[in-house]
Amino acid sequence: xxxxxxxxxxxxxxxxxxxxxxxxxxxxxxxxxxxxxxxxxxxxxxxxxxxxxxxxxxxxxxxxxxxxxxxxxxxxxxxxxxxxxxxxxxxxxxxxxxxxxxxxxxxxxxxxxxxxxxxxxxxxxxxxxxxxxxxxxxxxxxxxxxxxxxxxxxxxxxxxxxxxxxxxxxxxxxxxxxxxxxxxxxxxxxxxxxxxxxxxxxxxxxxxxxxxxxxxxxxxxxxxxxxxxxxxxxxxxxxxxxxxxxxxxxxxxxxxxxxxxxxxxxxxxxxxxxxx
Numbered sequence: 001x002x003x004x005x006x007x008x009x010x011x012x013x014x015x016x017x018x019x020x021x022x023x024x025x026x027x028x029x030x031x032x033x034x035x036x037x038x039x040x041x042x043x044x045x046x047x048x049x050x051x052x053x054x055x056x057x058x059x060x061x062x063x064x065x066x067x068x069x070x071x072x073x074x075x076x077x078x079x080x081x082x083x084x085x086x087x088x089x090x091x092x093x094x095x096x097x098x099x100x101x102x103x104x105x106x107x108x109x110x111x112x113x114x115x116x117x118x119x120x121x122x123x124x125x126x127x128x129x130x131x132x133x134x135x136x137x138x139x140x141x142x143x144x145x146x147x148x149x150x151x152x153x154x155x156x157x158x159x160x161x162x163x164x165x166x167x168x169x170x171x172x173x174x175x176x177x178x179x180x181x182x183x184x185x186x187x188x189x190x191x192x193x194x195x196x197x198x199x200x201x202x203x204x205x206x207x208x209x210x211x212x213x214x215x216x217x218x219x220x221x222x223x224x225x226x227x228x229x230x231x232x233x234x235x236x237x238x239x240x241x242x243x244x245x246x247x248x249x250x251x252x253x254x255x256x257x258x259x260x261x262x263x264x265x266x267x268x269x270x271x272x273x274x275x276x
Contacts, residue, residue, distance in 0.1 A: 003211045006050055006154055006187060007084055007115065008092045009249020016059035018066075018073075024138035026131075029059050029075035031066045038070045042147035042179075042276040043139065044268075046075045047132060047156030049248050050119055052083025057248050058153075061265070065151070069269040074139075078132050078159075082122035088115040089249075125158055125188060132159045133166065136177040147276035150181045151268050153248050154212075157186020158194075165197035176200055180275035182268040184247035187212040195224045202234045203271040205264040207242035237267055 018031030032040060044065055048058045053075045062073040091108045094100045139148060152160030160181040169176055181202040189195070191213070202225065206218040213221070218236055225234030239246065239260045250261035 003187075003244070004092055004096055005211060005244035007088045007112075008096065009089060009245045010251050011086065011089060011249075012057045012060055012252060014056065014060045016056060017063055018059060018075075023074065023076065024135050024142070026076040026078065026135060027053070028077065029053055029062060031059075031062050031073050031075075033066050033070045034063075035067075040072045041070045042072070042149065042272065043143060044069070044071045044073045044149045044151055044272060045136065045139070046073060047078060047150055047152035047159045048075065048083075049154035049156060049245065050084040050123075051086060051089075051248075052079050053077045054083065055086065055248075061248060064265055065269065068265065069272055071272070076135055078128055078135070078156075079123050080131075082119065084115055084119045088112065091115070123155065125162070129159055129162050133163070133168075133177065136163060137168070140175060140177065144175075147179045147272075148177075149272045149276070150178045151184070152181065152186065153184040154187045154245060157183035158188045160202060161186060161189060161194050161198060164200040164202045165194065167199075180271060182271055184264055184268070185210055185212065185244045187244075189213065189217075191217045192220050192224060195221050198225070198234070199232050201225075201232060201271075201275060203267060204234065204236045205247055205267055206236055206238050207244060207246050208238060208240045209242065210244045212244055235271070237264075239264065 018029050021028050021030050046062055062075045066073045091112050094108045095105050095112050150160045150163050160183045163178050164181045166177050184205045222236035242260050246261050247264045250257045252258045
């Protein structure tokens with residue numbers, strides 16, 4: 001999670017249309033289909049990348065999921081206000097830019113190091129997963145008849161995998177914490193250990209150029225999850241010429257990357273529809 005690509009990318013333009021609510025103890029961005037006549041088919045909880053629940057890209061993605069799949073989409077503040085600052089994106093462009101001067105890079109490096117360290121200190125999986133789990137447990141209890149899916153990105157991808165491996169069955173419904181999951185360019189995974197523990201179906205969107213999950217590791221994940229039968233069977237889709245973060249922070253001026261980011265959205269919706 002300390003790789004530069006985890007904190008790089010582009011801010012998207014758009015105006016999120018959802019509302020802010022306090023749900024199960026957490027501030028949460030809530031959005032539903034823009035066509036109010038469409039019935040809600042289930043609940044998707046987005047577990048975001050390092051930039052958290054207030055990042056405009058994540059909220060726009062939530063809106064897109066709501067419209068594409070007719071879902072109620074929740075984007076909680078699992079980080080308790082300690083998301084990576086958005087200014088880190090611009091600082092990373094300077095630090096990693098080929099045209100940046102040494103002076104400009106030297107000026108930005110201390111801030112980048114601070115941004116990395118602060119995020120990682122507050123948001124270690126061991127510290128945040130109990131918060132994530134408690135939210136899903138409460139969500140299940142409050143919505144026993146609804147299907148629930150988790151869509152995690154980068155930092156959130158790890159938590160989706162942990163939820164899919166969690167043995168707990170919710171007390172009130174007797175159901176697992178999630179029906180299924182989607183993991184877009186997940187980070188911090190222990191491969192194959194984390195994958196072998198999963199018992200819920202997860203769909204992985206893996207970019208070709210990813211320092212967090214290499215192509216060789218993606219093949220290991222694919223062999224494990226696609227080699228299963230029944231409700232635990234998953235899938236892996238590799239996106240060519242894309243890098244880490246493309247599902248959320250894609251350069252929309254690059255037609256090929258923008259197209260594949262949209263395809264990853266459709267992958268998630270298709271997966272949820274097939275398991276709800």
